[in-house]
Amino acid sequence: xxxxxxxxxxxxxxxxxxxxxxxxxxxxxxxxxxxxxxxxxxxxxxxxxxxxxxxxxxxxxxxxxxxxxxxxxxxxxxxxxxxxxxxxxxxxxxxxxxxxxxxxxxxxxxx
Amino acid sequence: xxxxxxxxxxxxxxxxxxxxxxxxxxxxxxxxxxxxxxxxxxxxxxxxxxxxxxxxxxxxxxxxxxxxxxxxxxxxxxxxxxxxxxxxxxxxxxxxxxxxxxxxxxxxxxxxxxxxx
Numbered sequence: 675x676x677x678x679x680x681x682x683x684x685x686x687x688x689x690x691x692x693x694x695x696x697x698x699x700x701x702x703x704x705x706x707x708x709x710x711x712x713x714x715x716x717x718x719x720x721x722x723x724x725x726x727x728x729x730x731x732x733x734x735x736x737x738x739x740x741x742x743x744x745x746x747x748x749x750x751x752x753x754x755x756x757x758x759x760x761x762x763x764x765x766x767x768x769x770x771x772x773x774x775x776x777x778x779x780x781x782x783x784x785x
Numbered sequence: 786x787x788x789x790x791x792x793x794x795x796x797x798x799x800x801x802x803x804x805x806x807x808x809x810x811x812x813x814x815x816x817x818x819x820x821x822x823x824x825x826x827x828x829x830x831x832x833x834x835x836x837x838x839x840x841x842x843x844x845x846x847x848x849x850x851x852x853x854x855x856x857x858x859x860x861x862x863x864x865x866x867x868x869x870x871x872x873x874x875x876x877x878x879x880x881x882x883x884x885x886x887x888x889x890x891x892x893x894x895x896x897x898x899x900x901x902x
Contacts, residue, residue: 715876717791717895720890720892765889772831773819773831773891774831775821775828
């Protein structure tokens with residue numbers, strides 16, 4: 675399973691754009707990149723998933739370079755409620771379905 | 786939608802007793818369900834994968850006789866912590882996978898906080 679590396683924590687202020695980068699140097703050809711958000715004492719919540727280039731949904735964008743060895747989750751104009759732990763996971767390709775959670779990035783949004 | 790529920794949301798028990806946690810997929814049938822454990826300020830750790838009608842597959846280091854998993858139907862999986870001890874106190878989270886899911890997406894339950902006294 676591909677290992678991921680993310681910053682342990684990040685700080686931001688309300689209204690700013692936050693970019694969290696994840697490294698996954700040994701990502702496999704079939705692997706997808708998925709980001710989850712977790713609030714304290716809650717289960718993770720799916721944010722976005724992509725395979726290559728750029729994916730955008732109503733809450734975030736995901737940028738994936740051509741070599742796919744990293745990815746960047748972009749949260750536009752964060753609010754206090756975006757304070758959470760963000761996990762980057764790779765996998766989900768054909769053949770297996772387990773997810774391996776890394777340490778995640780604790781994002782703290784301040785007023 | 787894809788909603789997964791867990792019951793109870795929190796439970797406190799005495800050391801030596803057994804506790805059962807239920808995980809239900811409310812609006813879809815889940816061929817595969819997963820059980821995770823999360824200690825304070827740590828990441829989720831996969832405990833086991835359960836497929837409906839078959840024995841669960843446990844991750845290395847997880848005692849299958851202590852953490853009994855039953856996936857008797859396509860919408861229900863249960864985790865029983867037998868002879869619980871204080872070190873079993875943790876946040877237990879389940880997830881479910883739809884048979885038609887794209888890229889093996891998992892839908893997570895809200896978690897169960899277990900405290901063993």
